[in-house]
Amino acid sequence: MSERRIVVVGASLAGAQAAQTLRRQGFEGVVELIGDEPHPPYNRPPLSKKYLAGETDYDSLRLRSMADPDELNVDLRLGLRATGLDVEAHTLHVAPAEAGAGSGATAEPHTINYDGLIIATGARARRLPGVDLAGVFELRTVDDADAIRAAFDATPSRVVVIGAGFIGAEVAATAREAGLEVTMIEAQDSPLQRVLDRDAGMAIVDLHRGHGVDVRLGVGVASLVGDDRVSGVVLDDGTTIEADVVVVGIGVIPNTEWAEDSGLTIDNGIVCDATCLAGSDVVAVGDVARWDHPRYGLMRVEQWDNAVDQGSYGAKRLLASWAGEAVDPYAPIPSFWSDQFDRKIQLSGMPGEQFEIVQGSLDEQRFVQIYSDAHGAPTGALTWNRPRQSMQARMLLESDADMAEMRDTLGG
Amino acid sequence: MKVTVDFDLCESNAICMAAAPEVFEVRDDDFLYVLNENPGAELHDKVREAAERCPKQAITLED
Structure with a gap:
């Protein structure tokens, strides 16, 4: 048999991890890693924190898994984006990404034949519709972070953050720590209602208010005003907040449009079975993958840990299918963290219907809160400055502990 | 295998502890302790996983 070719489309955390794992697993064929950004693979979490604060540089963001593509014998092709896919024919269509000076920038649109495909095209920041003003940013890429940083450094700099989710709250904290005047607007009456109970959501509000962020809750954005540059944000209640910089943190959209005619099932992500298989010889990993979790059903996870784990898993899954080996379903306990001011907020597991603080208190801003379902079975845990307990x-x-065990171990 | 942690980078996310509790422990003081700087071969896979999963890329392994 001629040499097999595996194409990994998407060169961020999950894709880089998948490419590295293919080599670690002894795959000797061709590995091609395609990314649409001009930059070599890098780590995104610091973009809203230390990188945005200017405390660390791009070199420190570089992913170690892809520090030396030559040594791994991975053909890293930057500045190329996927434009189409034919699963039956095993062909991927690519074209130069519009901006940037990656190695793909001079390439013509072309077709790549593959034996195996790992989809890791991630997600992009959701934008406010109909807004085309300078000074309005989303934060997803290092270029975004550079632009926001430059805007923060320009004076005067009054910052409005739209959305009090984790990215918004982190950007607000970083801007405030840089001494800027910051307003954070949240349409819901407490932040992150999908994952936090109201008290814990309000603890985030208190944390920010305590550091001088003007937090507005339960009010939407009506419009952004300004000539070429943004000058203010008009709220639903008629209030206008003056702004020199607006950062929009209202979630992400999975990058699936390029695969619409591929024959894959697309529904809020690339839909996969319990083993991340999306189609014949195709797996999906990272933010773009919506797989059938044995515990929780169809889910898509936009978290750092998952990108690493699912990237590894997807690579192994693909090789196992060729070797005729069975694989266990992909069944991780999701977990993520967010750093805001001097607090480390971590969530393990899934949201629940009942909430119980078993150690510390909201007032101390240091606590362990266990989530449980309507029957009292634990589903997750939220911790503030309690990494060990998280x-x-x-x-x-993971071991299906009951509430008593959770209380016993985490209550301490 | 020799395990080194750059404590200037480490932020005690404790993800390494979940991957390889035999080697990494974040205690109640919120600091990471390396329990075994030269883990045996049976732990190498777990330790590699811990290093890969560190969001700060603070764990270095030498063979």
């Missing part, structure tokens, strides 16, 4: 919770959830 990981213990993850391990307990």
Whole structure:
């Protein structure tokens, strides 16, 4: 048989991890890693924190898994984006990404034949519709972060953050720590209602208010005003907040449009079975993958840990299918963290219907809160400045611990 | 295998502890302790996983 070719489309955390894993697993064929950004693979979490604060540089963001593509014998092709896919024919269509000076910038649109495809095209920041003003940003890429940083450094700099989700709240904290005047607007009456109960959501509000962020809750954005540059944000209640910089953090959209005619099922992500298989010889990993989690059903996870784990898993899954080996379903306990001011907020597992603080208190801004379902079975744990307990919770959830065990170990 | 942690980078996310609790422990003081700087071969896979999963890329392994 001639040499097999595996194409990984998407060169961020999940894609880079998948490419590295293919080599670690002893795959000797061709590995091609395609990314639409001009930059070599890098780590995104610091973009809203230390990188945005200017405390760390691009070199420190570079992903170690793809530090030396030559040594791994991975053909890293930057500045190329996927434009189409034919799963039956095993062909991927690519074209130069519009901006940037990656190695793909001079390439013509072309077709790549593959034996195996790993889809890791991630997600992009959702934009406010109909807004085309300078000074309005989303934060997803290092270029976005550079632009926001430059805007923060320009004076005067009054910052409005739209959306009090994790990205918005982190950007607000970083801007405030840089001494800027910051207003954060949240349409819901407490932040992150999908994953936090109201008290914990309000603890985030208190944290920000305590550091001088003007937090507005329960009010939407009516419009942005300005000539060429943004000068203000008009709220639903008629208030206008003056702004020199607006950062929009209202979630992400999975990058699936390019695969619409591929024959794959697309529904809020690339839909996969429990083993991340999306089609014949195709797996999907990272933010774009919506797979059938044995515990939770169809889900898509936009988290750092998952990108690493699912990237590894997807690579192994593809090789196992060729070797005729069975694989266990992909069934991780999700977990993520967010750093805001001097607080480390971590969530392991899934949201629940009941909430119980078993250690510390909201007032101390240091606590362990266990989530449970309507029957009292634990589903997750939220911790503030309690990293040890966060990981213990993850391990307990993995072993299907009951509430008594959770209280016993985490209550301490 | 020799395990080194750059404590200037480490932020005690404790993800390494979940991957390889035999080697990494974040205690109640919120600091990471390396329990075994020269883990045996049976732990190498877990330790590699811990290093890969560190969001700060603070764990270095030498063979």
